[in-house]
Amino acid sequence: MGRGRHRGRSQRKHFKESRENVWKRPRTDPTVDASDNAVADKPSWEPILTDNPNFEEYYKEQGIVRAEEWDVFMEILRKPLPAAFRVNSNSQFCDDIISILENDFVKSLQAEAIEGGELEAIKPLPWYPKNLAWHSNFSRKQIRKHKTLERFHEFLKLENEVGNITRQEAVSMVPPLFLDVHPDHFVLDMCAAPGSKTFQLLEIIHGASEPGTLPNGMVVANDVDFQRSNLLIHQTKRMCTSNLIVTNHEGQQFPGCRLNKSRASEKGLSEDMPINQLSFDRVLCDVPCSGDGTLRKAPDIWRKWNSGMGNGLHSLQVILAMRGLSLLKVGGQMIYSTCSMNPVEDEAVVAEILRRCGDSVELVDVSDKLPELIRRPGLKTWKVRDKGGWFTSYKDVPQNRRGGVLVSMFPSGKNLTDSTQTTQNNENSGVNASEDGCKETDKSVVDAIPDEPVVEVSDLPLERCMRIIPHDQNTGAFFIAVLQKVSHLPEFQEKPNPRKHSSTKNADSTEKAPTEEAVVTADAEPVESPVEKVIEADADVEKDDSLVEPEKEKNVEGETIKGEKEANSLSHAGDKRKVPMQGKWKGFDPVVFLKDETLIDSVKEFYGIRDESFPLYGHLVTRNTDTSSVKRIYYVSKSVKEVLQLNFAVGQQLKIASVGLKMFERQTAKEGGSKPCSFRISSEGLPVILPYITKQVLYSPMADFKHLLEYKSIKFPDFVNKQLGQKAIDLVLGCCVVILSDGEEPVKVDASTIAISCWRGKNSLGVMVTSADCQELLERLAERTPKTEVGSVNGSNGDSGGPAEAMETA
Structure with a gap:
């Protein structure tokens, strides 16, 4: 996807050359009086121009659509993108949300749709399974601004906040559907922010699991940008999953975390660890790009677009894809x-x-999958545009332009006139065109008359790629290719590449034979494939690319065995390239397994959790090395636990921004005094741990459950059901769980069970749920309650409202 993070150098270049900087919007002159700025015949804002002659010339020449379609193609690009959203298939209210959409909003918004010239207001996307994804004929701006759409807007906002739906561009939903993810797969999302596709992958991972059980698979979501990683964490937090790790690495240097067994035994680690390197069954490589497929959503791209944007990102995209393949298991x-x-x-x-x-x-x-999704085959021939003009073959590129126009940009991928010179040029530019590990033939070139332009046509099956064109189904544009690794990547013994340096070492390849060949001894020379060596060489080139922002601190997470050897030679005081320990990453808290048995036993005893049914030992982590001041405890699944153990064994190469599911939080009470357990169950972790709690549980009828959600706190004598009030008094001071019940006790927990965390104070029971969650639960319960009961509930116990008296967040 397009990323807006590589602008600094281009801005400086524009400043030096006194050129207009199209990346920066002009501001009004602060020295001029505001009344003078607001001239009657000159509005304070100007509409964004949806026109760029260079864009039209470029794509006409490339022939991405037929000539007779061009006007329709351009017309729809200039229209706002319709809003789309997806219902969380793992939400306990999934069926309720779909029912509301089908039986309420489809009908209630129909008048607005007809007024806007549309046949339907909202409808399910025909190609998305089970009516889970929906297309609206209103843009996001229309939904926000139109008064008649206010109720629909509020519905979308609330359900998005609590995680029942995800607002996501329709074409962005496509890639995970073609990835064929299973619940036991290890999945890597290399460039994950803002996180909507990661959320999809997690849905699929959890889809086949029973309530209260965790899948064997997991997702590692990575993004290079720290700020975007925070957005990613916020997005995926709504999923309430313990099968996720969020990392913050350059994708092209994502660590393979290869474990050296001999050194593992020296450190006292088990030699039969479940995994000895980080490799994945599925990889989603949604790379940074120029983003012109999002013109309808981000019309500001119209004025910024130029052909150099794509040329400048080409090498980085190749490196990212190659690193993804090196981390992929055979068969993945x-x-x-x-x-x-x-x-x-x-x-x-x-x-x-x-x-x-x-x-x-x-x-x-994959042409037989999702038949209702209209897609077009990939191109077999294209041209390359540079400031010097159009080129149909690399042989036509002047020598002084070959630093920016690479041979790999052309359909044949080679210089047709001088293969020796091409190889040399490729080495200098970080592109591998050697015969080692690559199959190239002259079939990719159409015979041409000497001195006339050579029209290259690729002999590779690029028609298997997918192009989604905006006017086919009223969407944005997207490109998708599905790659399968059928065998280990080409490799051969060779001395280390002299071009590489310690900050870009990246030989953590998974491409070694199984068992013993997968482990390299400390004194052995790493076995590198030509693919990996090119990744390293390209990474060096990318450090100087104006479109790639270098990291402020040197990154050694992709260390070779040589680098690990240096890092572990602590006697060498002059070593500068030591593998950083977790917690020493700038701005990142450490990840620490919680081993305080007294604390864990107190939690187990207080909530009646049997370790054999829901093991806590070895599955609880914190982000604080001082366990005496732990505020939050996170639960990790078996798969995440194994990855963390591997990460510790290899020197903690993963830069972890977020891990696991927040399960317990430290809580203090106004009353003071000692409590059997100082930790309450968090709302995020409750659905996972709920089936295993046998103590501190209340079963509430509908009336009192709604009272709790409405008033947030109820004094014990004010419960409608007096027996419930007495049972609340009998609870131990501290956190408890209230389960909605029709009177039967105990309730068998399943996907439909509704429960909330509360605090049993000295005189009252207080809700420990966000206002948004309370509101959403009330709306869902209102649909299940007869109107007579709703009226009686809303009219009783009106004096029991107010803030919770019994608790205060630590």
Whole structure:
């Protein structure tokens, strides 16, 4: 997807050359009086221009649509993008949300749709399974601004906040559907922010699991940008999952965390750890791109767009995709995708991947999947545009332009006139065009008359790629390719590449044979494939690319065995390239397994959790090395636990921004005094631990349950059900769980069970749930309650409202 984070150097360049900086909007002159700025014949704002002659010339020349379609294509690009959203299939109210959409909003918004010239206001996306994804014929701006759409807007906001729906562009929902994820898969989302696709992957991972059980799979969501990682964490937090790790690495240097067994035994670690390197069954590589497929959503791109944006990102995209394949298990699949229409970022990258990998990687034909999704085949031929003009073949590129126009950007991927010179140029530019590990033939070139332009046509099966064009189904544009790793990537013994340096070492490849060959001894020279060596060389080149922002601190998470050897030689005082320990990453808290048995036993005893049914030992982590002042405790699944153990064993190479599910939080009470347990159950963790709690549980009828949600606190004598009030008094001071029940006790917990965390204070019971969650639960319960009961509930106990008296957040 498009990323807006590589602007600093281009801005400085524009300043030096006194050129207009299109990335920065002009501001009004503060020295001029406001009344003078607001001239009657000159409005204070100007509409965004949806026109760029360079854009039209470029894509006409590339032939991405037929000539007779061009006007329709451009017309829809200039229209706002319709809003789309997806219902969380794992939400306990999934069926309720779909029912509201089908039976309420489809009808109530119909008048507005007809007024706007549309046949339908909202409708399910026909290609998305089980009516879980919906398309609205209103843009996001219309939904926010129109008074008649206010109720629909409030519905979307609330359900999005509590995690029942995710607002997401329709074409952005496509890649995870083609990834064929299973509940036991390890999945890597390489460039994950803002997190909507990660949320989808987690839904699929959890989809086949029974309530209260955790899948064997997991998702590692990575993004290079720290701020965007925070957005990613906020987005995925709504999923309430313990099967997620969020990391903050450059994707092209994502660590493989290879475990050296001999050194593991020296450290007292088990030699039969479940995993000895980090590799994945599925990889989603949704790379940074120019983003011109999002013009309808981000019209500001119209004035910024130029062909150099795609050219400048091409090498980074190749490196990211190659790193993703090196982390992929044999037999696994990877999605390469962009929200760009530019073939230099799309088909050219896929073609270069196939050339580098030879027969070890296959471009999968998925034309029989999701038949209702209209897609077009990938291009077989295209041109490259540079400030010097158009080029149909690399041989036509002047020598002084070959630093910016690479051979891999062309359909054949090679210099047709001088293969020796091409190889040398490729080495200098960080692009591998050697014969090692790559299959290249002359079939990719159409015979041409000498001195006339050579029209290149790729002989690779690029028609298996998918292009989603905006006017086919009223969406944005997207490019998707499904790659399968059928064997280990090409590799051979060779001395380390002299070009690489310690900050870009990246030989954590998973491409070694199983068992003993997968473990390299400390004194052995790493076995590197040509693919990995090119990744390293390209990474060096990318450090100087104006479109790639270098990290402020040197990154060694992709250390080779040599780097690990240096890092562990503590006697060498002069070593500068030591593997940083977790917690020493700037701005990141450490990840620590909680081993305080007294604390864990107190939690187990207080809530009646049997370790054999829901093990806590080994599954609880904190972000504080001082366990005496722990505020939050996170629960991790078995798969995440194994990855964390591996990470510790290899020197904690993963830069972890977030891990696990917040299960317990420290709580203090106004009353003071000692409590058997100082930790309450968090709302996020309650659905997971609920089936295993046998103490501190109340079963509430509908009337009192609604009272709690409405008034947030109820004094014990004020309960409608007096027996419930007495049972609340009998509870131990501290956190408790209130389960909605029709009178039967105990209730068998399943997907439909509704429960909330509360605090049993000295005189009252207080709710420990956010206002948004309370409001959402009340709305869902109102749909299930007869109107007579709703009236009686709302009219009683009106004096019991107010803040919770019994608790105060630590």
